[in-house]
Amino acid sequence: GCSGPGASTGSGGASGGASALPANCKSDKPTLAVSLPNTVNPYYVAMRQSFIDNGAKAGFTVKVAIANDSDSSQLAQVQSFIQQNVCVVALNPVTSGPGAAEVNLLTKAHIPVFTVNIDADRDQVKSGGGSIVEYVGADQKEGGKVMADAALEDLGSKPAVVGIAGEPNETVTVDRDKAFEAEITAKSSTSKVVASVDTKVDPQVSLQVVTEMLQGHPEINTVFADTGPAAVGSIQAIKQLGLSGKVTLYAFCAANTKLDSVLYRGCAAQQPSLYAQIVADNAAKFIKGETVPEMVFQPVKVFTEGQQPAEDELG
Amino acid sequence: MSAHHTDQGCDVNLRRFRWPDETGIFVVLLIVLGVFAALSESFRSASNGGILLLNGSVVGFLALGQTFVLLTGGIDLSTGAMIATTGVLAPIMLKAGIPWPIAALLTLGIGAGAGAISGIVVHYVKVPPFIATFAAQGVLSSIPLIITGANSVTVTDQGFAFIGQGYLAGIPVPVVLLILAAILGALFLRWTKAGVHLYAVGGNRAAARLAGVNIARTTILAYALSGMCGAFGGLIATSRLMVGFPNTGLGNELFFSIAAAVVGGVSLFGGIGSIPGAMIGAVLIATVSDGMNVTNVNSYWQPLVIGVIILLGVAIDTYRRSRRGNPIRLSRWNAIRSGRRAAVGTPAKS
Amino acid sequence: MSAHHTDQGCDVNLRRFRWPDETGIFVVLLIVLGVFAALSESFRSASNGGILLLNGSVVGFLALGQTFVLLTGGIDLSTGAMIATTGVLAPIMLKAGIPWPIAALLTLGIGAGAGAISGIVVHYVKVPPFIATFAAQGVLSSIPLIITGANSVTVTDQGFAFIGQGYLAGIPVPVVLLILAAILGALFLRWTKAGVHLYAVGGNRAAARLAGVNIARTTILAYALSGMCGAFGGLIATSRLMVGFPNTGLGNELFFSIAAAVVGGVSLFGGIGSIPGAMIGAVLIATVSDGMNVTNVNSYWQPLVIGVIILLGVAIDTYRRSRRGNPIRLSRWNAIRSGRRAAVGTPAKS
């Protein structure tokens, strides 16, 4: 299931102190500046489009910068936002550590920041004197957990022998993997994770490394792919090794891919468009002086056999 | 003329049979294979052999193309981006209803054409190859993003799967294609004028020109071949997933392709190297990558392991050459850095 | 002496004043600056100038280090990974309570030491620089992941922020550091024996050796300097974010650093080039990157735009040189590929 915009799991919240806002916020069409990690992943393509559409609806001039997965370009872009004296920034950090530095810079320049999808490292934000108006994103850990549950349910009494097709260098994906592993070992003492490979969030690389992982570990009966591109590669790897029926895939949802009853049996989707919409709406509220929640954890949307996630429902 | 001393037995032997230059790195490959096989039963399985080669086929094609360019003393940085471009162009053509074999040939043609443009820029505009192909890389990695809006393009024609997923006589089609291409390439280098001219241009451009070699044609040909090899990579990548992704091939592929060639003895300074060598280099890299995943090496350690294995491999190869007692060949690199410019040169003793 | 004809006015002028080699690419830089300034008001702002240089400072340092290595005819692929390693080592040292200036110096020392190891492998093990530094890259990109488990390391000592975020006389500290380092580097190349030896080794290794140049020391020095420059990059990157991230520097940095040097006229074949040239190249690349972001060029188009601008820039520079009627320099690449080996050889006029 999916809850509507604005559902809040956090408490407190913040309200826009109109006096502290940048001058730009008082113009007719204040600028909402968005910085996204890349636009080669359909996930961010959907998010960008939603920011453009919903931002305009909410009365903003929307400016989107793409960091090409580089922390330093993202920092540069944030600095350029400060220069251009934008009203409010929506930041999807490339990585959360450096994201904190960007938040701190923006706070120093008195520009309110919303983080979306990937949060900035909170400890560093605190120690650096920054503040984040609101975080909007999926509950990553929940995503890993529900997929583990689905896997165990499908296996019945059999233990899950898991291989992870992962991205070990990002905190969000590591959270997913950890939650998956914790759930699966907690619920079934005989289940375990036996291997994990680095997919680099690239379908082609995923295909290669997952085939190799399955070669090395013929005992694997469950693959957990922690991103959409990894899911795409994993599906092909399982199919092409002729392991369809023996190995089942649970994943964060791949684009344009239908689930089935044999191989790709469950996926958890985030809703990038929805997160962008929430941020745009709440940013508009915030600059009008209204209170917005500090944390918005959207539950992941779960898909099973026969379903196909929509264009903007991705891993 | 220079004295031959038959009393120096080893010299006579040396003359009678000389191991080909590729022997050293081939032995290294065997050792690496042996170590992984000892470590993991699954690695020893026949099917893993197929998968290893299959997974290495794209880098293998890039290394093949790169070899032609490196032999002329150039470098092709656009070869990974070529995968991205051709990898989405092919499914777009298929969508337009072009039968897959024709679409595949057209894609290869486009690859060769785009490569030829790099060659033309290198030769006529006289821009260093690094810059010309750096620009080509930029263009070729933008094109698929622009065309597709960063969306993937699904292949609609199931026949196309043959290229990446088919088998011929039990061998995966990409591997068959690569082997064929490598054999053709090696024959081309050895048995055609153009092949010898590639070596000549890389060995000494000025001298080749004075001898009447058509430098323009040779240079353009090398880049066109590399482009075509890149297009093979794009076809295989897309066919394996049956989806074209606009950012495929922009990862380690380029690096690995150059490294494969260099490991196999191809000189970055041109004129030295062979296709069998480059292919052994590519298989070595594929083996290490495959072996690390099969034996579950932690991904954090993987760059280190691959770096160290390749370094050791090349070092062993270098040492073996130095033992052959041919001072000028002491080290290929020395030969290149000094011997090359340095005509007769100094014994590499520094 | 050979006949001089003063009636040929332009030649007399030529002799009186020769534009330095870097002029061409500098003019290209001015044009690019002009175009972006015309396109965007924000680009023109003074503070943008600071930011542009600030953002370019890491690549600038890498290009500086790369220049030393390229001059010897080598290449340093490990320079991006050096950022990753030193970028997490520094905050770890700070965590251990080492005062930041000392931690910074230690980090630079580690960078130089790690670079020196590459140099030692290149020289003594005689492995091609591409392979030696490829291995170094693997090791240096694994180390920070292994140490940190892919987590970032927060800087606890606020004083450390000075390196990346401080200002001196209104100029960002990284820019000041880079300018100082570049000036020192340029002086080093011109006014010290070791500097002259770097060029000599890259120009003709065998001849340099016979002229008494210590090849080992020179080679190792070049890689150590490059390592130290990489460590500067790591310090700056970490200090700007106040967090060391084990993946920093593994993106485009390496490529851009080589491209910057080559754009600025440094030859990949060694012996030719200058630090001012490499720095102009780095600023050009920083300008294009910054300009594209400030003027909001669609990210899909960015690789294409940067590639094309750099290609045009180098092509214009090449053309300008060719007009000087200086046959050996007709094309830098030609000069390198032929003129170099072929000494007086033939004027490259093919």
Next chain:
Amino acid sequence: MTGELAARALSRRYGNTLALDGVDATIRRGEVHGLMGHNGAGKSTLLRLLTGADRPDSGAITIDGSEVRLARPADAHAAGIIAVYQELSLIENLTVSENLFLAGELTTAGRLDRAAMNRVADDLLAKYRIDATATTVLRDLPVASRQLIEVASALRRNVKYLLLDEPTTALSPTQIEELLQQLKRIATEENVGVVLVDHRLDEVFSVADRITALTDGRVLLSGSTAQVTRADVERAIIGHESEPTARAARSAAPASTGETLLSVRDIRSARLRGVSLEASAGRVLGIYGLVGSGRSRVLRAIFGEERLSGGEMVLGGHPYAPASPADAIRSGIAFVSEERKSDGFIPEFHPRENVTLPVLDRFQSAGILRLGRARAAAEEALGRVRIHGDLQQPIARLSGGNQQKVLLSRAMLQSPRVLLLDEPTKGIDIGTKAEIHDLIRELAHGGDRAVVLVSTEEEELLGVADDILVIRNGRSAGRLHRAEDLTVAELRRLALESPEAALAGV
């Protein structure tokens, strides 16, 4: 059937240097045309223009009276004009046969006919008595063989005009004789127009039908050998008639019999099988041997460039075991190598920078170079040899002979205790050659220095050296000969004899 290739008012400028200034020259088929001139006179430039390797600024090239445009060497090849350039233009990573047939490969049905090419190549190698096989990689061959292979490669082509730029410099006297005969034969029997650039008057006069002398890019003299005398040519090249020969000079300035500076005892390496020698202060020690006998290796061994497997050296009374040339230089040894292009100079460095490279230590204070002082010293050193050409340009742009002069002045600047010279006058014009001979002798006879000289030119060796050591097959007899006691014929006999016989004999 005759024909002619002609230059009409050709001019070519390189930067500040006018290399050719309205040159007219006519090459007739069936004749050998000797082209002479001082270093930097423009000989090589003229050849390059005639073969499309470079293009003139003005003037025309005609074949049988009609103008042709030679945009690239391939155009010239098509017109039957083939050249052998001064700087070897073979490709080191290719085999002998690949080089011989480059751009003119034999094919059958599009496929290279390697067997046929190897056959032809082996025949050619046998014909020119080159110790190599068709499949030898060029890199492994000595310079002399390469030189011959290049000539052979030119002759193999369908040639009407054959232009050779100093083809004899690296060759032994017998090889030179054979080559010259070949050229004469080709000209007359195959109706080829041969241009021979050569600094040695004897060689030119022995074969040429016609001689042209260039000075500063202009034709100063041109005519048939019947009309032109040696004195005319000498005057054209050096501005006056040749000075007394080196041999005469030596007898005028007798050498001292100084103490032994360097003594080499039974050194061995991969290709040296026991060489001993003693170089004494105040004397020039010549080393003679056949090509490939190991002369260059002896010099390189002394200079720390050859890994020794046995033997020992003593320098100035102390054991001497250089680990590198840097060591040797520090010990006061200087070396001029025989292949200037490969390991002589740094091509992008200006002559000045090349000259000071080995002695930069001298111009350092507090770790910083005193470039002004270095420059002054370099200019002084370069001033001792007259250099034609632009010193403000990289050395690669000087003519071959002038490059050699730069390297000689570099060795002089080192003011070494022991000076090792390997073919020091390679490619140097007759005027300068005499000066260099004087210089070498002055240097040695000045007192506390020793010179070791390797030269393929017997006259030079006999003229300049005081003592001569003969090396054969990497071995020396250990016995010195007084140069004044020897003749060219005796030298050759010694070189051919076994060392043992030489010991017993003479």
